[in-house]
Amino acid sequence: MADAVIEACHTIAKVIQYSGIFVALTVNPDHPESHDSRYPDTVQFQSGQYEGAPLIVTLAGEEGRPSMSFLNYYWSRQSYEDAMIAAGMAKPTWHPLIVSEAGRHALPAAYWEGWLANTNHVVMVARHGPHRTPAS
Secondary structure: OOHHHHHHHHHHHHHOOOOOEEEEEEEOOOOOOOOOOOOOOEEEEOOOOOOOOEEEEEEEOHHHOEEEEEEEEOOOHHHHHHHHHHOOEOOOEEEOOOOOHHHHHHOOHHHHHHHHHOOOEEEEEEEEOOOOOOOO
16 A cells, blocks of 8 residues: 555544544545446546556536546555554545436436446545544
């Protein structure tokens, strides 16, 4: 596991207050890359899938036009979990994305079923571990 992830988690643990919560939208470690042309957002590995591999994330704008691309990195669930625990936080929990009511009305259910089954993003939630003290 890269030192950068552990260092980032230590910084997070220092910044959020004792009993604080860290919530992040991140690349889904189980479905990191996009292959379905029905969905305009993409995540693509630049040089193969491995711990710390660079990814280009492109979020679509209106009518499928790219509105923003940025560099991200692939980390497995285990790497995220190990880094959070090493930083003194509890093991993170993972939560799937949900579709808003407006989204459900805008597009057919079959569209959202396919997107949710293969989404390349996930929400990670981590709290300070119960063994941490306010002074640490």
